[in-house]
Amino acid sequence: MSTPGMDRSNLRTPLKEVRGLGSAKSGTRHFIIQRVTGLALVLLVIWVVGFVLSLIHAGDYAHAREMLRHPFAAVWLIAFIITAFWHAQLGLQVVIEDYVHARLVEMLAQIAVKFVCAGAALAGVVAVVRIYIGQ
Amino acid sequence: MPQNTRPLSPHLQVYRWPLSMALSILHRATGIALAVGLLLVVWLLLSLAHGPESYASARTFCASWFGLILLFGWSWALFFHLCNGVRHLFWDVGYGFGLAQAHRSGIVVVVASLVLTGLVWACVLAQGGVA
Structure with a gap:
């Protein structure tokens, strides 16, 4: 008895041909990270909105820089930048998967x-660190 | 297999758009807009790191009519995506799937996003504007 697609002279099973080719490509990992970063952003973004409002209120340059010298503000902002760009990349990835059908363009x-997401996130983090260490 | 001739799903042209469908596509649209908005946040941080002149010109741009339109749009997009994202998280753990419930939570999301946007801009105006 032979399994369909299995060569008698070859002990490899057909499983090899399909591994990694599932429709979701990497299972539920993408879905879960999208949700977890989303949940984190709910908390992060509420503080960021408040921070931006107080930046507007602070007005001048020196005062704005002073606000970013606070360790809590620096950590929270860096967490926001990384999580937001991560979440954005995952979301844009799905949009491109859904609407761009030419393989090369996709x-x-x-x-x-x-x-762009990785570069902008790094630039944002470096900016916060530079302000934090007072450079 | 002649895949090109097969009909596409969902059939956007033949549906009467229910609220949930409009909110679903808005979630995507606001997500894309917010990704662009994030770049502006980074630009603001870079200007603050760079020096007083850069920061001043970034603020001038934000206070211009074009900047204000962008900021206003992004603030609503943020609150809509935030509220609708929470709605999605509830769905993901299995709550609120009923047709009537989903419609009601959609209305809540729209109202909440408008109220939050109004609150934030009321704060901005109370502080004397953006610049």
Whole structure:
């Protein structure tokens, strides 16, 4: 008795041919990270809105920098920047998967989104750190 | 397999748009807008790190009519995406799937996003504007 798709001279099972090719590509990992970063952002963004309002209230440059010298503000802002760009990349990835049907364009768009999100997140973190250490 | 000739789902042209459907596509649209808005946040932080002149010009841009329209749009997009995101989280753990419930939570999301946007801009105005 032979299994369909299985060569008698080859002991490899057909499973090898389909591994990693499922429709969801990486199972539920993407879905779960999207939700967990979303949950984190609920908490992070409420504080960020308040912070931005007090930045507007502070007005001048020196006062604004002083506000970012507080360790809590720096940590919270860095957490927000990383989580927000992570969440954005995951969301944009799904949008591109759904609407861009040309394989090459889709691939380039996915890579571009990853580069922009990672680069902007790093730039944001460096900006906060520079202000925090007073450079 | 002639995949190109097969009909696409969902059939957007033949449905009468219920509220949930409009909110679903708005969730995507606001998400995309907020991703762009995040870049502006980074630009503001970079200007603050760079020096007083950069920060002043960033603030001038934010206080311009174009900047204000962007900020106002982004603030509503943020609160809509936030409220609707919480609605999605409730769905993800299995609550609120009933047709009537989903419609009601949709209305709550729209009202809450408008109220929160109004509150934030009331705060801004009470402080004497953006710049």
